[in-house]
Amino acid sequence: MSDKTKSTSLAGRVGGVCLLALAVAYGIGGSRIEYAFASDPLGPRVMPVALAIVLGILCLFYLRKPGIAEAFPTGPLLVKTLAVPTLIIIAVLLLEPLGFAASIFILTAGVGWVFGAPLRKALIGAAGHALLWWFVFSWLLEVYLPKGTLFG
Amino acid sequence: MNLEYLWGGFSVALTLQNLTIGFIGCFIGTMVGALPAIGPINGIALLLPIAYTMGLPPESTMILLASIYCGAEYGGRISSILLNVPGDAGAVMSAIDGYPLARQGRAGEALMLSGLASFVGGMIGATGLALFAPLLAGLATGFGPAEYFVLMVFAFATLGSMVGSQPVKTLIGCTLGLMLATVGLDATSGAYRFTFNEPELGDGIEFVVLVIGLFSISEALIILENQASGFTVIRQLGRMIARADDIRKSVGTALRSAVMGFVVGVLPGAGASVSSAIAYTTAKRLSDTEGTFGKGDVRGLAAPEAANNATACGAFVPMLTLGVPGSGTTAVMLGALMLYNIQPGPMLLTERPEIVGGLVASLFIGNILLLILNLPLVNLFARVLTVPNWLLVPGILVLSIVGVYSTHASSFSVLLMLGIGMVGWLLRKLGFDMAPIILGFVLGHVMEINLRNALAISGGDISILFQSKISLVLWVLAAAMAALPVFLSRRAKKRLKATAPA
Known part of the structure; x- marks a missing residue:
């Protein structure tokens, strides 16, 4: 594996970890949304929590195989x-x-x-x-x- | 077939104001398309907020944006032919035969011929759109919240073909867009979501802020990195009139490619890059008996040009009839409609025929304007290629800042745009496409609202999403679209194995 490929693969993994952290933070934030009432059975929390779970799962797939990434400027x-x-x-x-x-x-x-x-x-x-x-x-x-x- | 909306549309598009707007859009679009690295999506993103701030009515704004879109498809060929660098993704295939023609001293001929092929593609695409839009819109009536929700699921399922080789990245992009759409006040519960006590986030992230950040700011940084590579512009255009023999040879190819391009454009997710590749390979398979493709064959230039222009028109079909964007650019245009509080979808043609009709009519008029503009003025457009980046990029940044600042007169929005642009740049470096983020953002809000409305109607019973025939058909189509890329990639792998030497 060349140095460039290594670095771009590393960049992909770092990016994946950041996205995973975002999913966790977003999910926690979503589960703590305060509201007094909701006129529907779902309420304002379900969508963010569901999206956080989806993003988390996708990030795990992404981390396994980050694919092609361009080298970052130095x-x-x-x-x-x-x-x-x-x-x-x-x-x-x-x-x-x-x-x-x-x-x-x-x-x-x-x-x-x-x-x-x-x-x-x-x-x-x-x-x-x-x-x-x-x-x-x-x-x-x-x-x-x-x-x-x-x-x- | 009821084409009344179209005749009404012509009366909208042929007013002096809208004709002028269409002309300006075609001119700017061709310039934008001609510049390498700046595609139609950037041009639309930059001009949308300005059109909105100027108080243009929605039909005029749509005419402006559609003219830019089509103009950019025409303009993309100029840098492909003269620089060997495509102006946008749809013009990649045009360079294969266009550039060799230019190197043979036939750049002027190539530009005229590709202009004519673009015209054929644009007109066939516009005709297809005019005929198909009412048909599809008629089928799509009777949509309730549950059907709308499943329609959105279908739209996301088609994303696999948008960036087929990297489905995980596409889906992540889409999820990020959906997440961004949840920011702001939740209308049904009155709760503030992810606003961090910032009053300016109360109404959510502005579409303009997101789209300019993702496309223009990140593009400026990408241009900075790529500018070291350098280009050589072919300045000798030679004779500017195409030979009659070449035109005759290309007619059949252009007509066939235009039809193919339109069909590909109608499929949500597949864009001009896919259609021009299909058109080129088909033309090569059918016509390349002497091995001239790739060495400057006029049919190899006519095929992708006719296809990408027809695709641009075809992409409007799902956008106008179902509210599902057929490409990244139409996703931005969908967002533009939402800026005017117009809900795109099956009822748009019935409720706002002047918008749909005006847009379709403007495509016919725009194509004629573009042909007129592109034949005599091609020299002028070719000069755009000589504008240095140090002059061009600051201009893009000024337009970005003014575009965002003018909508709310707020520095916060500009800084938010910058932040989004930097994240967009990082994502692009990691190989993510920006179009799914826009699609997720545009459809996200509609998707959540309709899901919650559907469940409110059913009292929380999820089976409402599977009850109507429309929903069931859409679920099946969504499953088929999601599975298609997997099926195609497996088939390709099998073929590769079969043809590989033992």
Whole structure:
């Protein structure tokens, strides 16, 4: 067995254990749902508990034979992969205070750079994105987007 | 046969607003389809919330989404032919003969010929849908909660053929979708389930949040990993008019493949990738007398293109008549109807004929628009392939954020979308398909409500699920559909054993 196959098989098993843990947690959560009355014989608990059992059984099958999984990124690619969601979180947190255009500029400049654009190109592209999408959504389609509390 | 709904549909689809929407949808769909890695499902996921926020009526939204779907099936061929990288799953087979044609300097001809084959497929598919939808809807009347529940069981049973080689992963995906559907306020008991005291989860997970997270966010991360591989775009398109001899040679293949594609599309679970593969192998078996398939035979290009476009139309049959999606994309469209509080199912054609009729009529109009768009503007669409990822992916992310933010003006929803997207990425790395999760989510709520209503009617007696003829037929069909992949894989193994050298 090659190293890559080993690692992907391991990733599959780790994933299977996580799903099994989810099934257990979901089942316990489902069995503890509080309710005062139910107008049907099943009530709100049966479906979640049944689904937890089904997922648990399926996970056992999956763990036995996880099948093909792709290798997970490592090194610089992993850093880049994690940078994308981080940039989205930053942009979302800045959406209300800085406004749509500024936060989208930060997001698109960062993501463009992560995707391999030289910094200057990434900044120019981001300016284009911010202007284009602001014009399309705010002016053309009249979709509500925050203007930014910092700028009044 | 009552086709009144269709004539009414044409009057809906031919209004200036809906024609414009259809045109925009076809244009965007072709662009989306042409881009490798971004399929119709992503295009629909991104534009659905925007259409909803703009306050478009449901029939206009469905026309927009259907136009994107069909446009993407047309567009998928462009990157298959010019890049040897399919724009979507349905265009995989188009690359086998399309790319060799392009390398022979006949890219322009290949694009025109495949455009014509797509048109034939789309028109035959739309005709089939127009004729079959009222027939099936007529059969499906008389559904009560018990029958609806068994129908949902049938829908899940057909999933085996959606990702036949990995049924456990498909079923896990489906269960995860069902689990996500249980989040939020339970209407019959007033209990909050899995909301973790977060008021924004009280109404459950928004469909838009789930679909954009699973498809767009995870796609962006997958593109990041794959971009190192690099592509070579064939820029010399050559002569743009197909030869009359090639068109004549492909007509029969395209017609036959279109019919096959439509039939495959009607079967819930089987999608364009299956139909184009069947059409290609059939064309090869019947026509490849000189061994030209795979080396740039026009029939090898016409077959999958006609089939995948017909399949896109066929997939609407179970969706519109039974409320069961025929593909991942129609599962998203089903969710779109639910956003408007419209319950898809056997009564949709009777209760909302303008939606069904408008959608079917828009497919006819859309196919004509697509042919007009795709013949002269193919050069423009081909240029989409040269847009670098560093410019494209930020655009996808902006659309995702705006799509989610615009529905509730809430940062929580965007962060939830991101979380779901990251989980989706992890699952995709482990080989899970996202479509079963969407299917489970879309059908989950309907399934639970109908089961509970049925048992409330019977006073808890489970035999109500087996009492009517419809239920029994559906149970038998569900068992047959669940067993089919197992049977087929055993037969394939036996054949393999029989042909293997001793």
